[in-house]
Amino acid sequence: MPDTTPPPQDRRSRHRFAWGRIAAPAVVALLALAGWEALIQLRGVPTYVAPAPTAVAEALVQQWPTLGPAWLVTVRTMALALAAAVAGGLLLAVAFSLSPLIELSLFPYAVALQVTPLVAMAPLLMLWIPQTQVVLLVCAWIVAFFPILASTTVGLRSADPGLRDLFDLYGATRWQRLWLLLTPTALPYFLTGLRTAVNLSLVGTVVAEFVTGASGKQSGLAAAVFEGQYRLDTPLMFAALGLIALTGIAGYFATHLLSRWLLAGWHESTL
Structure with a gap:
């Protein structure tokens, strides 16, 4: 059996590349923050117009009793909407793969749901649904649902034709073929x-809020x-936006790590 272990030089190169992916954006962020701080201090820009990074960090610490619970509410809504989008998108994509008639009947409505502006749908949902939290969840689910459905549907159609014929030759059932x-x-x-x-679930949550x-x-x-807008507390606004x-960056890298874990060792994107 051939040895597939990469040579030490390749392992060192991959190790340096992995650290570079972390260090490079960190250096850019530090330089940007330093330039931002220097520009505000040198120009004497008022805090209510554009706060310095130090002012934003101070607001984040001082206002954490308010920002912390608010952040948890946003993250909870985002997570629930994403879970619902994953469940609904996967189930409907599987139904599409098993029955072309279901896909022809329902896919246009999924597209219509995706392209309708969220700011136009939210007021109607508020008329129909009395619970504000449920409205937020539905709005975030709407924007997160379609990428799961569309991507998974394409993936289920992308199996190699030769493997399909092989499964037919061995008399595989529909569920064996699917799994x-x-x-x-x-x-x-x-x-x-x-x-x-x-990230769309986060965007949908914030827009709905x-x-x-x-x-x-x-x-x-x-x-x-x-609140920061009404009080002209610009550092608070920047802290919330930060x-x-x-949260969006953390969510993206979490899914990136999940992809590498699930695909490691067998898919071309991780080799």
Whole structure:
């Protein structure tokens, strides 16, 4: 059996590349923050116009009793919407692969749901659904659902024709074909859709919070942005926006690590 272990030089190169992927954006971020701080200090820009990074960090620490619970509300809504989008997208994609008639009947409505602006749908949902938190969840689910459905549907259609013929030759059942052939083929496509959906669920959550004006104990980070706007507390607005950005980055890299774990050793993207 041939030895597939990479030589030491290749392992060192991969190790340096992995550290470079972390160090390079970190250096760019530090340089950008330093330039931002210097520009604000040298120009004497008022804090209510554009705060320095130090002012934003101070606001983040001082306002954490408010920002922390709001961040948890936003993340919870995002996670629930993403879980619902994954479940619904996978089930419907499997149904499409098993029955072309179902796909022809339902796929146009999935497209229509995706292309309808969220800011136009949220007010209608507020009329039909009395619970604001449910409205937020539905809005975030709408924008996260379609990438899962579309990517997984394409993946389920991408199995090698020769392997399809081989499964037919051995008399595989529909479910054996789905589990042993179509699922491994569709997994990379699903993970690609998941990387898109995780950030879309965050965007949908924040946009829905803006449109619905969620307040009280169920208010998320959008409420913190509104509060900063009304009080001319620009550092608070930047702190809330920074938390939103960091949450999106964390979600993207979490799905990236999940992809590498699930595809490691057998898919071309990880070799």
